[in-house]
Amino acid sequence: MTTASYPPKPVPGDRVAVVSPSGGLPGLFPLPHELGLERLRKEFGLEPVEYPATRKMGSTPRERAADLHAAFADPDIKAVVASIGGDDQITVLPLLDRELIRANPKPFFGMSDNTNLLAFLRNSGIVGFHGASVMCELGRPGAMHPHTAESLRAALFTSGEYELRPAERWRDIDRDWADPATFDAEPETRPGTGWTWHNADQVVEGRSWGGCLEIVGWLLMADREIARDLSEYDGGVLLLETSEDMPSAREVYYTLRGMGERGLLQRFPALLMGRPKTWSFEHPGSPEEGARYAADQREAVLRAMREYAPDATIVFDVDFGHTDPQLVLPYGGVIRVDGPARRITVTY
Structure with missing residues (x-):
């Protein structure tokens, strides 16, 4: 290992x-x-x-x-x-x-x-x-x-250890990097909604793996940088988040289903799911449309996890990935997910 x-x-x-x-x-x-x-x-x-x-x-x-x-x-x-x-x-x-x-x-x-x-x-x-x-x-x-x-x-x-905390304010809408006026002021933000916990009845501490879901899917298709012995991931914390490409809930479910069939999802007793990107220049939806997109993605994740890892602790809308603010997470390093205390601690 x-x-x-x-x-x-x-x-x-x-x-x-x-x-x-x-x-x-x-x-x-x-x-x-x-x-x-x-x-x-x-x-x-x-x-x-x-x-x-x-x-x-x-x-x-x-x-x-x-x-x-x-x-x-x-x-x-x-x-x-x-x-x-x-x-x-x-x-x-x-x-x-x-x-x-x-x-x-x-x-x-x-x-x-x-x-x-x-x-x-x-x-x-x-x-x-x-x-x-x-x-x-x-x-x-x-x-x-x-x-x-x-x-x-x-x-x-x-x-040392560093405790993550939910953002008090966050933002989803981007501005044009080619326009100098973009950099005159901070982007507009909206009030935070906190994290949502499922199966928060255990404490999981393990080494992390995962990343951007679309890229994880490509690595699986190319059979690259996936451990030969999947026990490598036993007891770990799975990190997943989606990009500005905004994959559909169906695509998210299919990728997770493939991970389940490969025997991966079952290895991780905890999943941290990053707050999804719900606006992009290619998909400039309203806040209401963005909320529906996020809700549909959450249900797709829950469906896959119920099928392959029903006892895993899941935390949604963690502030990492394609979001602002963005918490830095150790990849391959130690993360502690304390369900009863509703706390996430990383070791840097």
């Missing part, structure tokens, strides 16, 4: 790599990227170092793999941060030198399509961190959300 270990932490003043393992969107939308780099310097005291493909739209998988190898191999680089996600990081995985990365463990921060690399790192024995990309979280208009900033700071610089 692979036991993932926490890599050494950076300290203020260190150099950190900024890479684009998926898409070179910093080249298309420089405003949030530059803002994110500035915050890394000024608010976190870290010196970002960009690599050749970071701002290159249309970079090849081999170019992106080379950037990752260079970042992990450089002893002066103390952490690696993704600029953003994308949709083809799965093509980079076969090109990665597992032994090089395993010999140079570093904290990696990313989410969405970076689920690929997080799963690769976990299988290589390295705890990663689900969240905090440069363009989305660090480059948030106006200011970083305080919950995101606090969580990221703890994940970057500390090694």
